Amino acid sequence: MRTRLLLVVAVVAGLLAAAGVTNTTTANHGPRILYGYIPVAVGTEDATELHYKLIFPDPAVHGDGPYPLVVDYSGYVPGAYIYDGLDHRFLAEGYAVAGVNMRGTGCSGGKFDYFEPLQSRDGKEAIDFLGSQPWSNGKVAMVGKSYPGITQLFVAAQQPERLTAIVPGHVFGDLYRDVPYPGGILNATFAGGWSAGRITDQVTFLQSYPQFQADPVCVENQAEHAPNPVFNPFVRAVQPQNNYDGALYHERSPWYFADKIDVPTMLVESYQDEQVGSRAIELIERFRPGLPWRLVATNGDHGEYYGEHVFPHIVRFLSVYMKGGDAAAYEAEDKVAINWETGANGGRRAAFSTTYSTWPPAEQQVWRLPLGADRVLGSDTPGQVDYTYAPGIGSQERGGFDIRDEPPASWNDRPADGTHATFTTAPLDADKLFLGTASLDLWVSSTAADTDFEVTLSEVRPDGQEMFIQQGWLRASHRKEDPALSNPLRPFQTHLVTDVQPLVPLQATPMRIEIFPFGHAFREGSRIRVTVAAPHIRPDLWGFAALPTPARNTIHTGPAHPSSLALPLLAGESAPTPLPPCTLRNQPCRAEPAA
Numbered sequence: 001m002r003t004r005l006l007l008v009v010a011v012v013a014g015l016l017a018a019a020g021v022t023n024t025t026t027a028n029h030g031p032r033i034l035y036g037y038i039p040v041a042v043g044t045e046d047a048t049e050l051h052y053k054l055i056f057p058d059p060a061v062h063g064d065g066p067y068p069l070v071v072d073y074s075g076y077v078p079g080a081y082i083y084d085g086l087d088h089r090f091l092a093e094g095y096a097v098a099g100v101n102m103r104g105t106g107c108s109g110g111k112f113d114y115f116e117p118l119q120s121r122d123g124k125e126a127i128d129f130l131g132s133q134p135w136s137n138g139k140v141a142m143v144g145k146s147y148p149g150i151t152q153l154f155v156a157a158q159q160p161e162r163l164t165a166i167v168p169g170h171v172f173g174d175l176y177r178d179v180p181y182p183g184g185i186l187n188a189t190f191a192g193g194w195s196a197g198r199i200t201d202q203v204t205f206l207q208s209y210p211q212f213q214a215d216p217v218c219v220e221n222q223a224e225h226a227p228n229p230v231f232n233p234f235v236r237a238v239q240p241q242n243n244y245d246g247a248l249y250h251e252r253s254p255w256y257f258a259d260k261i262d263v264p265t266m267l268v269e270s271y272q273d274e275q276v277g278s279r280a281i282e283l284i285e286r287f288r289p290g291l292p293w294r295l296v297a298t299n300g301d302h303g304e305y306y307g308e309h310v311f312p313h314i315v316r317f318l319s320v321y322m323k324g325g326d327a328a329a330y331e332a333e334d335k336v337a338i339n340w341e342t343g344a345n346g347g348r349r350a351a352f353s354t355t356y357s358t359w360p361p362a363e364q365q366v367w368r369l370p371l372g373a374d375r376v377l378g379s380d381t382p383g384q385v386d387y388t389y390a391p392g393i394g395s396q397e398r399g400g401f402d403i404r405d406e407p408p409a410s411w412n413d414r415p416a417d418g419t420h421a422t423f424t425t426a427p428l429d430a431d432k433l434f435l436g437t438a439s440l441d442l443w444v445s446s447t448a449a450d451t452d453f454e455v456t457l458s459e460v461r462p463d464g465q466e467m468f469i470q471q472g473w474l475r476a477s478h479r480k481e482d483p484a485l486s487n488p489l490r491p492f493q494t495h496l497v498t499d500v501q502p503l504v505p506l507q508a509t510p511m512r513i514e515i516f517p518f519g520h521a522f523r524e525g526s527r528i529r530v531t532v533a534a535p536h537i538r539p540d541l542w543g544f545a546a547l548p549t550p551a552r553n554t555i556h557t558g559p560a561h562p563s564s565l566a567l568p569l570l571a572g573e574s575a576p577t578p579l580p581p582c583t584l585r586n587q588p589c590r591a592e593p594a595a
Contacts, residue, residue, distance in 0.1 A: 032055060032056045032058075033053065033054070033055050033056075034053075034054045035051070035052070035053055035054070035079070035215075036051075036052055036054070037049035037050065037051055037052070037107075037108075037217060038050045038052060038100070038125070038126050038129045038130070039125075039129075040103070040121075040122040040125045040126065041118070041121070041122065041125070046110070046118055048103050048108065048109035048110035048221075048224075049108065049109045049217070049221070050079075050100055050101060050102065050103065050108045050109075050122060050126055051079035051100070051101045051106050051107035051108045051217075051218065051221075052078075052079050052098050052099060052100045052101070052126070052130070053078065053079050053080065053082070053098065053099045054096065054097070054098045054130075055087050055091060055096065055097045055098075056091075056096050056135070057091045057092075057094050057095065057096060058091070061094075062094040065096070065135045065136075065137070066134065066135050066136050066137040066138075067094065067095060067096040067135060067136065067137060068094070068095050068096070068136075068137055068139045068140075068141070068164075068322040068323065069095060069096045069097070069098060069130060069131065069136050069139070069140045069141070070086075070090045070095045070096075070097055070098070070140075070141045070142070070143045070318070071097075071098045071099075071100060071126070071127060071130065071140060071141070071142050071143070072086055072097070072098070072099045072100070072142075072143065072144045072148045073099075073100045073102060073123050073126065073142060073148055073151045073152075073155065074101075074102065074105075074144070074147040074148040074151055075101070075102050075104075075105040075112060075114075075147060075198055075201075076101075076105075076147055076148070076201065077099075077101065077105075077106050077201070077205065077208075077209065078099025078100060078101060078106075078148065079099050079100060079101040079106045079107055079108065080099075080101075080106060080107070080205075080209045080212065081099075081209070082097065082099040083144075084144070084145065084303075084305070084306060085306070086143060086144055087099070089306070089311070090143065093315060093318075093319075094323075095141075095318075095322075096135065096136070098130055100123075100126050100130075102119050102122060102123070102151070103118065103119065103122055104202065104224070104225055105198075105201070105202055105205075105225075106202075106205055106218075107205075107212055107215060107217065107218035107221055107222070108221060109217075109220075109221040109224055110221075110224060111224060111225070112198075112202060112225065114195065114198075114252070115150070115154060115175070115252040116251075116252070117251065119151070119154065120154040120155055120157065120158050121158060123151060123154065123155030123158065123160075124155055124158035124159075124160040124163075125160075127140050127142070127155065127160040127162050127163050128160050128161050128162045130162070131160075131161075131162025131163075132162065136162075138162060139162075139164040139321075139322050140160075140162045140163055140164055141163075141164055141165045141166065141167065141318055141321070141322055142155060142156070142163065142165075142166045142167070142168075143166075143167045143314070143318075144167075144168075144169065144305075145168075145169035145170040145171075145268065145302070145303075145305035145306075146169070146170050146171070146275065146276070146302065149167075149168040149169045149170055149171045149268075149305075150168065150171045150172060150254075152166040152167070152168040152171075153166070153168055153171060153173075153254035153258065153261065153283075154254065156260075156261040156262075156263055156265070157254070157257045157258070157260040157261055158260075159260065159262055163263050164263060164264075164321055164322055165263050165264045165265070165266075165317070165318060165321040165322060166261075166263060166264075166265050166266070167265075167266045167268065167314050167317065167318065168265070168266075168267060168268070169267075169268035169269070169304075169305035170268065170269065170270065170273055170275070170276055170302050170304075170305060171254075171267075171269075171276060171280045172253075172254075172276050172277075172279075172280050173253065173254050173255045173258070173279065173280035173282060173283035173286075174249075174253050174254075174255040174279065174280075174282075175249045175252050175253040176245040176249040176253065176495060177245070177279065177493075177495070178276065178277055178279040178280060179191065179275075179276055179277060181243075181245075181495070182277070182279075182472070182473040182516075183452075183453070183472065183473030183474035183475055183478065183493070183513065183514070184244075184473075184474065184475040184477075184478030184493065184495050185452050185473050185474075185475050185535055185544050185545070185546060186243075186544065186545040187542050187543070187544055187545075188543060188544065188545040189541060189542060189543030189544075190275065190541050190542050190543075193541075194275075202222075202225045203225070205222065205225075206218075206219070206222060243497075244495050244496055244497045244500075245494070245495035245496060246496075246497075254280075254283060254286075255282075255283060255286055258283050258286035258287055259286055259287065259288045260288075261287065261288070261291065262288070262291065263321075264291075264292040264293070264294075264317070264320075264321045265287070265291065265292070265293045265294070266293070266294040266295075266296065266313070266314065266317045267280070267281070267283065267284065267293070267294070267295050267296070268295075268296045268297075268304065268305050268310060268313075268314070269281050269295070269296075269297050269298075269517075270297070270298050270299060270300040270301060270302070270304040270342075270585075270586070271297070271298070271299050271300070271469075271470060271516070271517060271518040271519060272299060272300060272301060272398070272468070272470070272518075272585070272586035272587060273300075273301060273302050273586075274301055274302055274398070274540065274541045274542070274586065275302045275541060276302070277516055278297075278470075278516045278517045278518065279516050279517060281295065281297060281359065281517045282437070282490070282517070284359045285359075292321075292327070292331050293335060294313070294317060294335055294336075294337070295335065295336045295337070295359055296310050296313045296314075296337045296339070297336070297337075297338055297339070297517075297519060298310065298338070298339035298340075298342045298350065298519075298585075299339075299340070299341065299342050299343075299518075299519065299520070299584055299585055299586065299587055300342045300343065300348065300584075300585035300586050301585060301586040303348075304342065304348060304585070306348075307339075307342065307347075307348030307349075308347065308348055308349055309339050309342065309348065309349055309350040309353065310339065310348070313337060316330075333355075334355035334356055334357050335356070335357060335358060335359070336355060336356040336357070336358065336359050336361065337353060337354075337355050338353060338354050338355070338356070338435060338519050339353050340352050340353065340354065340433075340519060340521055340575070341521065341580045341584050342584060342585045343583070343584045343585035343586075343587075344580035344581055344584060348585065351576070351580055352575075352576055354573070360435075360436045360489075360568065361435060361436070361570065363570045363571050363572065363573065364435065364436050364489075364568050364569070364570060364571075365568075365569045365570075365571050366488045366489060366566050366567075366568070366569070367432075367434075367566070367567045367568075367569035368488075368564050368565070368566045368567075369425065369528070369564060369565045369567065370557070370562060370563065370564045371385075371423045371442075371530075371555065371557050371563040371564060371565065372423070372557055372558075373385060373557045373558065375421075375422060375423050375424070376423065376424065376425070376426070377423040377424055377425040377528060377529070377530060377565060378425045378426065380557065380558055380559060380562070381557060381558065382557055382558020382559065382560065382561075383556075383557055383558060384554045384555065384556050384557065385421045385423075385554070385555045385557070386421075386552060386553070386554045386555075387418060387419055387420050387421045387532070387533070387552075387553055387555075388418050388419050388550060388551075388552060388553075389419075389446070389448070389451050389452070389534050389547075389550055389551040389552070389553050390416065390419040390534055390550055391452070391534050391535075391537065391546040391547060391548055391549075391550065392534075392537050392546075392548075397410065397411065397413060397536045397538060397540045398411050398468055398540050398586070398588055411468055411588040411589075411590050412590045413538075414590075414593070415531065415533045419533055419534065420531050420532060420533035421531070421532045421533075421553075421555050422529060422530070422531045422532075423529070423530050423531075423565075424460060424527050424528070424529045425527045425528045425529075426527065427462070427524075427525045427526065427527055428522055428523075428524055428525065428526055428527070428528070429524060430524050430574070431521065431522065431523055431524050431573075431574040431575045432521075432522045432569060432570075432573075433519070433520070433521045433522075433569075433570040433573040433574070433575060434518070434519065434520050434521075434522070434567050434568050434569055434570065435518075435519040435568055435570050436489055436517060436518075436519075436568030437489050437490040437514060437515060437516065437517050437518075437568065438457065438470070438472075438489060438514075438515035438518070438565065438566060438567050438568060439488065439489055439490060439491055439512050439513065439514060439515065439565075439566045440455045440472065440512070440513045440515060440530060440532070440564075440565050440566075441510070441511075441512045441513075441562075441563060441564050441565075441566065442510070442511055442512070442513065442532070442555055442563045443508045443509065443510050443555070443556040443557075443561035443562070443563050444476070444503075444508065444509055444511060444553060444554065444555055444556070445503070445505075445506050445507055445508045445509065445553070445554045445556065446476070446503050446505065446506075446551050446552065446553045446554070447505055447506065447551045447552045447553075448503065448505065448547075448549055448551035449477075449502040449503050449504075449505060450475065450476050450477045450502055450503060450547055451475075451476050451503070451547060451551050451553055452473070452474070452475050452476070452534060452535050452544070452546045452547050453473065453474045453475075453476070453513055453532055453533075453534075453535075454471060454472075454473050454532070454533055454534060454535040454536060454544075455471060455472045455473070455474075455513050455515060455530060455531070455532055456468070456470075456471050456530070456531045456533075457469045457470045457471070457472075457515055457518070457528075457529070457530055458529045458530075458531070459520065459522055459526050459527070459528065459529070460526060460527040460528075460529050460592065461523075461526050461579065461582065461589070462523065462525035462526055462579065463579070463582070464591060464592045465582050465589040465590065465591060465592070466529065466589060466590050466591075466592060467582060467583065467584070467587050467588070467589045468587050468588055468589075469518055469520050469587065470515050470516055470517075470518040470520075471515065471516065472513045472514050472515035472516055473513070473535060473544070474493070474511065474512075474513040474514075475547070476503055476509075476511060477500045477501055477502050477503070478493050478495050478499075478500065479493060479501060479509075479511035479512070480493060480494050480496075480499040480500075480501055481493055481494065481512065482494050486512075488566050489566055489567075489568050490514055491512035491513070491514050492514075493514075508554075508556045508561055521575035522575070523575055523577070523579050528565075528567075530565050532553075532555065534546055
């Protein structure tokens with residue numbers, strides 16, 4: 001196999017050069033861009049080859065090597081094109097950069113299936129292969145956000161010998177709870193659309209990158225990709241046996257094997273990430289004791305990984321573990337860096353930053369606000385608040401990420417009158433910073449045996465604008481919790497078919513709804529608001545297959561039915577003035593409705 005590999009590299013290099021894909025060179029130095037194939041699963045029925053692109057840093061600046069290496073490993077097209085400028089950023093830091101296509105994608109051979117264990121084992125072999133080459137100094141890191149961020153967690157759990165550090169950004173941790181089934185409700189828009197798109201990528205690869213039509217190995221491997229559509233995970237996910245958390249999701253969720261990661265890990269997450277959400281921050285509690293880890297978290301979207309107040313953290317982290325920095329001194333520092341109000345000063349800059357020794361922060365307290373029948377958050381007035389569960393009516397979409405031919409979704413589309421229950425505090429008498437997960441604990445009755453909830457947390461500012469903060473979801477029949485993993489700020493539902501509990505119509509029933517991790521600074525004079533409605537269906541990337549039957553839902557309040565909102569208050573923290581401009585990154589504002 002190795003002989004064939006070397007021959008393939010030589011032949012492909014020549015063919016690509018003839019096709020216009022040259023191995024670029026600099027004066028008096030060797031190739032700066034190489035293409036090749038890595039043999040994996042040799043001697044088994046799964047044996048195949050992974051296509052890679054390798055780029056070396058400028059030898060005039062960084063010398064002739066050997067170099068530390070960073071790897072982008074995904075099912076996009078890193079063997080042809082590396083997204084997000086990752087190559088240029090790390091080349092400038094003196095790293096060699098490799099983009100490796102997982103099996104069944106790009107020019108790689110084999111068949112493709114999302115996050116299957118075979119991809120993890122392939123990744124381990126690819127890391128050790130690349131790290132053992134003569135141009136490598138033996139230190140390899142995995143980098144990237146989203147898909148190549150997620151793969152890092154899977155591969156690191158295989159403990160490759162040459163892997164030195166990982167920097168996963170914008171990832172999921174729990175494949176069931178974080179993206180496809182938040183609260184047990186199918187996120188049909190993103191799960192279906194993203195998975196279908198990845199299948200299309202493979203079908204159209206040679207049309208998109210015609211230069212590889214000159215590579216006979218690539219053309220041959222492309223023929224193996226035809227069966228890929230049958231592996232579409234969305235098709236699997238909507239099968240009745242997979243509507244609940246189980247073996248399929250456990251096998252493909254880092255939550256269940258994060259304790260096997262044994263290399264320094266920096267996790268980068270943004271709270272309003274429109275693609276994977278922010279719940280992966282909870283992975284930290286699954287890391288093995290003693291693992292050197294870091295968290296950089298910020299408000300914002302799916303692109304914060306390369307922001308000017310995030311990427312320097314990544315560069316420093318890698319310099320410590322890949323270039324011989326003082327690891328002991330570094331690990332004695334606070335592990336958690338929080339960027340607050342990114343976008344307040346334009347771009348991806350933070351207005352201010354704080355650090356903490358651990359996650360959740362030791363400074364975190366539970367601040368509980370009762371829900372009152374007078375619709376006041378902070379009042380324990382007994383009674384009830386009714387609303388119509390109206391699936392199909394837009395409620396709290398943030399907008400900006402619409403599906404073609406669908407009506408545009410917008411944060412300005414408030415829930416229709418009568419289709420929501422909203423509770424708002426009085427103006428705050430002091431600044432308050434919140435960081436962590438939150439829990440809306442409800443006593444609810446319904447005319448239906450099951451119903452869905454979408455909870456939206458927002459700030460009503462002193463200037464009269466309402467700012468989006470975070471959301472959470474729950475299907476009422478999925479309300480049973482795992483007591484070992486639940487706490488006052490985070491309910492952890494089991495989502496097992498054996499734990500489904502239909503409602504008794506019209507009977508008040510307790511349940512808790514997790515509001516995904518967030519960080520937000522409320523100024524004195526602002527009000528806190530929580531809104532309960534049906535999940536939104538008009539898509540802004542996330543659109544839910546909510547239960548279709550309308551119902552009348554009732555939230556019960558008062559000492560006998562203590563519905564409340566538990567928030568993660570940071571003790572002793574205050575926000576700098578002035579009030580940030582509206583809006584922050586991915587936190588749109590809308591005007592308060594007329595009285």
